[in-house]
Amino acid sequence: MVQSAAPLNLCLLKVSCAECSLMELCLPRRLDPAELTQLEGIVRHRRPLQRGEVLYRRGESLRALYAIHSGSIKIHISAPGGSEQILGFHLPGNLLGLDGCGTDSYTCTATALETTSICELPYRRLESICTLVPGLNREFHRLMGRAIGAEQAMLLMLGNKKAEERLASFLLNLSRRHGERGFSPLNFNLSMSRHDIGNYLGLALETVSRQFAHFQEAGWISVDRREISIHQLDALEKLVAHSLEEEADNIA
Amino acid sequence: MVQSAAPLNLCLLKVSCAECSLMELCLPRRLDPAELTQLEGIVRHRRPLQRGEVLYRRGESLRALYAIHSGSIKIHISAPGGSEQILGFHLPGNLLGLDGCGTDSYTCTATALETTSICELPYRRLESICTLVPGLNREFHRLMGRAIGAEQAMLLMLGNKKAEERLASFLLNLSRRHGERGFSPLNFNLSMSRHDIGNYLGLALETVSRQFAHFQEAGWISVDRREISIHQLDALEKLVAHSLEEEADNIA
DNA sequence: CGCCGGATTGACTGAATTCAACCGTCGTGG
DNA sequence: CCACGACGGTTGAATTCAGTCAATCCGGCG
Numbered sequence: 001m002v003q004s005a006a007p008l009n010l011c012l013l014k015v016s017c018a019e020c021s022l023m024e025l026c027l028p029r030r031l032d033p034a035e036l037t038q039l040e041g042i043v044r045h046r047r048p049l050q051r052g053e054v055l056y057r058r059g060e061s062l063r064a065l066y067a068i069h070s071g072s073i074k075i076h077i078s079a080p081g082g083s084e085q086i087l088g089f090h091l092p093g094n095l096l097g098l099d100g101c102g103t104d105s106y107t108c109t110a111t112a113l114e115t116t117s118i119c120e121l122p123y124r125r126l127e128s129i130c131t132l133v134p135g136l137n138r139e140f141h142r143l144m145g146r147a148i149g150a151e152q153a154m155l156l157m158l159g160n161k162k163a164e165e166r167l168a169s170f171l172l173n174l175s176r177r178h179g180e181r182g183f184s185p186l187n188f189n190l191s192m193s194r195h196d197i198g199n200y201l202g203l204a205l206e207t208v209s210r211q212f213a214h215f216q217e218a219g220w221i222s223v224d225r226r227e228i229s230i231h232q233l234d235a236l237e238k239l240v241a242h243s244l245e246e247e248a249d250n251i252a
Numbered sequence: 253m254v255q256s257a258a259p260l261n262l263c264l265l266k267v268s269c270a271e272c273s274l275m276e277l278c279l280p281r282r283l284d285p286a287e288l289t290q291l292e293g294i295v296r297h298r299r300p301l302q303r304g305e306v307l308y309r310r311g312e313s314l315r316a317l318y319a320i321h322s323g324s325i326k327i328h329i330s331a332p333g334g335s336e337q338i339l340g341f342h343l344p345g346n347l348l349g350l351d352g353c354g355t356d357s358y359t360c361t362a363t364a365l366e367t368t369s370i371c372e373l374p375y376r377r378l379e380s381i382c383t384l385v386p387g388l389n390r391e392f393h394r395l396m397g398r399a400i401g402a403e404q405a406m407l408l409m410l411g412n413k414k415a416e417e418r419l420a421s422f423l424l425n426l427s428r429r430h431g432e433r434g435f436s437p438l439n440f441n442l443s444m445s446r447h448d449i450g451n452y453l454g455l456a457l458e459t460v461s462r463q464f465a466h467f468q469e470a471g472w473i474s475v476d477r478r479e480i481s482i483h484q485l486d487a488l489e490k491l492v493a494h495s496l497e498e499e500a501d502n503i504a
Numbered sequence: 505c506g507c508c509g510g511a512t513t514g515a516c517t518g519a520a521t522t523c524a525a526c527c528g529t530c531g532t533g534g
Numbered sequence: 535c536c537a538c539g540a541c542g543g544t545t546g547a548a549t550t551c552a553g554t555c556a557a558t559c560c561g562g563c564g
Contacts, residue, residue, distance in 0.1 A: 101400075142354055148353075159451065163519075447510080447511095
């Protein structure tokens, strides 16, 4: 769904952080040029992931953190009993793998939802330069804090809201994040299935489908398979208003 | 509910981290003596909070992080509409305020559930010594990672589980955490009301009450007001087993 | 003693799940 | 080129789990 502004073949080249359109969202956000150079020194690029490919798996040791350059990723835990829980959807500029910092191994699995290119940040090297570059360390803390905040916003939603409000929240969240990345906040593609959305929001996929239908009947959105157009953002906002605004920016 | 092993008047004195029984749980966990001295230099102690007193409030600027020395704290967000969502219960050794790192102001409110004594870590000073003491920085990252992991475990629960399983999870979580702190994992007091438990678990307080009754009828626990005895830990574990074990240690 | 807040218990209601049928699109292979 | 099957999505009907409303209980405190 999310296409990089750069031509496709660029995904395979080293795009420096300084040139990357995601500078303002990603880890380098507030670094000065000297600090940026330090960070760029450790960034590694990999072949893009195809839809369904796994970036890292629960239990693997924490080799690296990953920033999404283009595409999208779902973070999930697969329980032995076959059940699965999706914990988040990540867009370009998001940093993945932070949960693993607690135990030195990933606690979740990260799977590409579409063709996705990734910047890899070897964790040990990142930690060492963090102590050399205070600005980077602070930025790293900021991103972790936001990850916590984003999950709290999600807890708030799951604890409080009805199906209708959850789906409205979800759409608004995606809309905002697309906007932040320079894409249209009103027309975009869902890179995840109804099943994924339902799982993420704690709803049955049928409920998701029905709520989409309601929103469409009300004239607030148009939805055709994975393609969404939002016609009345304010109507959706009103739905979630009686609960709190989510301020968390990244991730969730 | 949780009483410090030290006599009460000690709460008002500076208990050094090196002497604190929570060393193994708290921020100082893996620091060597020299590093510990650095950390101790910035720790400040305050008068204990009384039940219902607020440690920090959503929106206040992030002055400090706080470690619980004794007592317990609930973390919650109060929505303008009057509704509230509890995001976590914290016990001695837990570090509070990490969510604020993302935005430089607290995103939640922290309220004492009982008489609670606190160690204060001024945030700016903590950040500066983090860059000087790599071990501390790493430990700090570890705690943030665990906070993320704990919230993920909670998301998993709210997305997946039925009322019965949620309450069983909750009891097991409290039991484990009491055990880790040297208290009995089988007999303890709930410092929070049924209302709080329900709110936290995404259930009505009546449902909490009924599920407690069921567990009691089954002979798995005894519950009298705030006092809990667990008789069959394995029965509770079996209830949550078909979902995943939560490995997250701290917080949630 | 009587009040108040927290907790329990019961009856009813309803939102969302589950089960099931059906549709449309896409990709594959005859 | 078309037929077929698979998958993802939609829609409908029945069920159920938990929420809501309401009455009651209990212990603590003024």
